[in-house]
Amino acid sequence: MxxxxxxxxxxxxxxxxxxVTGFGFGIFIMTWLTALMPSYGEATALSxxxxxxxSLLVTIRMWRHIQWNHLWLILIAFMAVAGVCIFALAQxxxxxxxxxxxxxxxxxxxxxxxxxxxxxxxxxxATQVVAGSLSGAMGGFFAMQGPPAVLYFLxxxxxxxxxxxxxxxxxxxxxxxMALVRAANGFVTEAVGWGFLYGIGGVIVGNVIGALVxxxxxxxLLRTIVYIYLAISGVMILLR
Numbered sequence: 001m002x003x004x005x006x007x008x009x010x011x012x013x014x015x016x017x018x019x020v021t022g023f024g025f026g027i028f029i030m031t032w033l034t035a036l037m038p039s040y041g042e043a044t045a046l047s048x049x050x051x052x053x054x055s056l057l058v059t060i061r062m063w064r065h066i067q068w069n070h071l072w073l074i075l076i077a078f079m080a081v082a083g084v085c086i087f088a089l090a091q092x093x094x095x096x097x098x099x100x101x102x103x104x105x106x107x108x109x110x111x112x113x114x115x116x117x118x119x120x121x122x123x124x125x126a127t128q129v130v131a132g133s134l135s136g137a138m139g140g141f142f143a144m145q146g147p148p149a150v151l152y153f154l155x156x157x158x159x160x161x162x163x164x165x166x167x168x169x170x171x172x173x174x175x176x177x178m179a180l181v182r183a184a185n186g187f188v189t190e191a192v193g194w195g196f197l198y199g200i201g202g203v204i205v206g207n208v209i210g211a212l213v214x215x216x217x218x219x220x221l222l223r224t225i226v227y228i229y230l231a232i233s234g235v236m237i238l239l240r
Contacts, residue, residue, distance in 0.1 A: 003036050004198040011202025012209075015054045019210025020217075022153075022167045023146030025051040027108060030101065030143055037195065040094040041187040044143040046195040048182065050203055051143070052175035057207050058168040065165035070156045073125055074149065075170060077132025078139065079177045085140025086181045101142055102235070108147055109231035123156035139178060145171070164214070 014028040026047050037043040059066070089097075131152040139145025149170055157163035182188055 006032070007036060007195060007198045008202040011050055011199040012206040014050070015203045015206025016210040016213075017206075018051065018054050019058065019207050020213050022164050023150045023171070025054055025146075025171075026139075026142065026144035027105070027146065031105065034094075034098060034101070038189075038191050039187075040097045041089055041182070041185070042189055042192050044089070044141075045179070045182040045187040045189075046192045046199070047143040048139075048175045048178050049188075049192070049196055050199050052172060052179060053200060053203050054207055055168040055172035055175065057204070058164060059172050061211075062161060062165035062168070065159070065161045066169050067157060067162055067166045070123070070153070070166060071170055071173075074128040074132035074135075074152060075173055077129045078136040078145065078149070078170075078174050081133045081136030082140040082145070082174065082178055083136075083181050085137055086178060086185060086187075089141060089187075090185050097141070104138070104142055104144070106231055106235065108144075109227040111147065123152060127152055127155070135174075139174060143178075145174060 010029050010032060014025040017028050018025040029047050029050070030043065033043040033047055034040055037046060131148045134148035135145040138148065150167060153163055153167045153170070157166055179188065
């Protein structure tokens, strides 16, 4: 029961962050989900399925703003790399993945605190392929494919509604594909099913609250707080 309450709270926070900033569900929830699930692979599977539901809610609501012409190439690159990484995941020990995850969290927090905003990408085809490939690697291994893709979509979309609708559609399609590959590799288990039932309510609550905040507040302070927390979480995972 205690684990189910933790999962509910984590899903509220992760869905809220994703709805306000456009990404971050996996980064937020994977900080602790690896300690709640039986294996690392099952943690990535549950994170991906719950993130899929968050993106689905936004995509349905904002579908008129989706920029389909900015999606196809980055999605193809993403799915190709993510599929390979998920297959490789079954061959890597959980302890190694936890160390790498801790390092990724620390790097992500440093990037968004000190580097983001100083690098400006052009939304070219090459940018799509590189961003999709990096996003696929991070999504396949860690269920946190957001940062590379967000850089591309921030460069390609200049309206916040178009950005939110398009990036959530990217995450929706990508997570559907990864869920199928993870299921084929045995990562979608009974524990993942129970985790989904415990967490889906939190996804809905976080999405509703995040939608209200998205309309009214600057997200700069929120981003700073989240990524300071990520840096601390990364260190804790490395020391665990």
